[in-house]
Amino acid sequence: xxxxxxxxxxxxxxxxxxxxxxxxxxxxxxxxxxxxxxxxxxxxxxxxxxxxxxxxxxxxxxxxxxxxxxxxxxxxxxxxxxxxxxxxxxxxxxxxxxxxxxxxxxxxxxxxxxxxxxxxxxxxxxxxxxxxxxxxxxxxxxxxxxxxxxxxxxxxxxxxxxxxxxxxxxxxxxxxxx
Numbered sequence: 183x184x185x186x187x188x189x190x191x192x193x194x195x196x197x198x199x200x201x202x203x204x205x206x207x208x209x210x211x212x213x214x215x216x217x218x219x220x221x222x223x224x225x226x227x228x229x230x231x232x233x234x235x236x237x238x239x240x241x242x243x244x245x246x247x248x249x250x251x252x253x254x255x256x257x258x259x260x261x262x263x264x265x266x267x268x269x270x271x272x273x274x275x276x277x278x279x280x281x282x283x284x285x286x287x288x289x290x291x292x293x294x295x296x297x298x299x300x301x302x303x304x305x306x307x308x309x310x311x312x313x314x315x316x317x318x319x320x321x322x323x324x325x326x327x328x329x330x331x332x333x334x335x336x337x338x339x340x341x342x343x344x345x346x347x348x349x350x351x352x353x354x355x356x357x358x359x360x
Contacts, residue, residue, distance in 0.1 A: 183312070184357070186222075187334075188322060188356075190234075190236040190325075191352050192208065192212075200264050200268065200271070201268065202262050202263055202264035203261055203263045203264070216240060216247075219244070220243070220248050223244060226320075227251065228250070229241055229251075230254050230308075230312075231255050231323075232256070232260050232324065233260065237325060244324065248322075258305060259305070260326070261325075261327070262296060262301045265292040268295075298328070298342055302332045305332040305336070309360070331350060335348075337360060
């Protein structure tokens with residue numbers, strides 16, 4: 183399967199804000215960045231997206247401009263749930279909460295949120311289902327940095343603790359073959 187992983191573009195959140203599953207808007211203008219993204223994608227692909235609007239807006243643009251065959255939203259493609267940290271500045275999170283997570287973000291979950299291993303498991307379920315569909319056309323997945331890093335770990339067997347070795351910029355397109 184030929185898969186194109188697309189990270190949403192920049193959000194309205196200031197740098198340093200933890201926004202995980204918060205449904206924040208995209209920073210404008212974004213149309214020229216969207217055009218660049220579409221230029222890197224195949225036409226007539228099957229399109230999957232996170233249901234968060236920063237991905238849905240981009241997905242609708244891709245669907246219209248890349249003549250995608252279908253568009254399906256899937257909750258398993260949401261960014262990591264940062265629970266009590268959502269919409270807080272990283273610098274304002276108490277060190278006694280932040281430091282243990284920074285030391286082991288893979289296994290330690292945020293209060294009322296999730297750990298990276300939980301995100302990785304739900305992304306794995308999505309990928310298993312995707313493989314079972316045996317889709318013959320290219321696939322486009324519009325998602326978030328955490329989800330894309332998880333997919334890349336599944337793809338390359340990279341240990342989760344090393345997932346940040348995979349740089350994923352806003353609006354980046356990464357092609358893989360599963």
